[in-house]
Amino acid sequence: MTERKFREREVQIARYRLLEREVTDPLAATLLHIIILELEAELQADRETSVGGIDQRSL
Numbered sequence: 208m209t210e211r212k213f214r215e216r217e218v219q220i221a222r223y224r225l226l227e228r229e230v231t232d233p234l235a236a237t238l239l240h241i242i243i244l245e246l247e248a249e250l251q252a253d254r255e256t257s258v259g260g261i262d263q264r265s266l
Contacts (some may be wrong), residue, residue: 213257216250 219245227239 213254215249216246220246220250238239 223239223243223246227236227243230236230239
């Protein structure tokens, strides 16, 4: 994953965080929180994979 893709994912997460704060429906807030957690986990996994310079998914 390129640095640009990392930045795009971070922006996407920030947008979901903003939506989570603005939403008034508790169910919607919970679902947005779950989405944020999943996106953050994926981003962290991609960062760990990219540290070595080899994308393990392509193996």
